[in-house]
Amino acid sequence: MVTLKGERLYLRALEPEDLEFVYEIENSEGLWEISQTVTPYSRFLIKQYLEQAHKDIFEVKQLRLVICNLEHETLGLIDVFDFDSINQRAGIGILVKAEVDRQKGIGSEALYLLVNYCFMHLDLHQLYCNISETNIASLKLFKKHGFEIVGLKKDWNKVNGNYKNEYLLQRIKSNVH
Helix, strand or coil: CCCCECCCEEEEECCHHHHHHHHHHHCCHHHHHHHCCCCCCCHHHHHHHHHHCCCCHHHHCCEEEEEEECCCCEEEEEEEEEEECCCCEEEEEEEECCHHHCCCCHHHHHHHHHHHHHHHCCCCCEEEEEEECCCHHHHHHHHHCCCEEEEEEEEEEEECCEEEEEEEEEEECCCCC
16 A cells, blocks of 8 residues: 555655755745744755755654655645654644645645554654644644644744744544544
């Protein structure tokens, strides 16, 4: 069974050709709130990162995959981070780059594929994510896929001089929806 290919899209490893796509995402100030970034990245640093992206998740404790449609267009990124093989858990983050591609089921299908991959192939017991309480679309997406709010971190992130709360969501493998 192929776990990283769905009906309308597939997830693939990063390639050197993804340099400009990743560069644009990492340097988009409008996305810095989500990624907790406050400084731009150089093409050189992103090139170095891409050269190391082939390393095994068990070694580097993270995995970034590219979300592509069946026409091979890059639509976004989906990440596994804080990979902990001893406790069998990891964090997940997702971004559909273009606003016109959002709210069309792309994130939902990508998340479905990644969750199944994590549980089937990485043998994880649980996944978690951190979402700003104002990011209603992401909260709805993760809840749809069996993630439950398990905590609220108050005044967690400072954005434009104001503090925002952040939810911690978790999905245990047995929570099949």
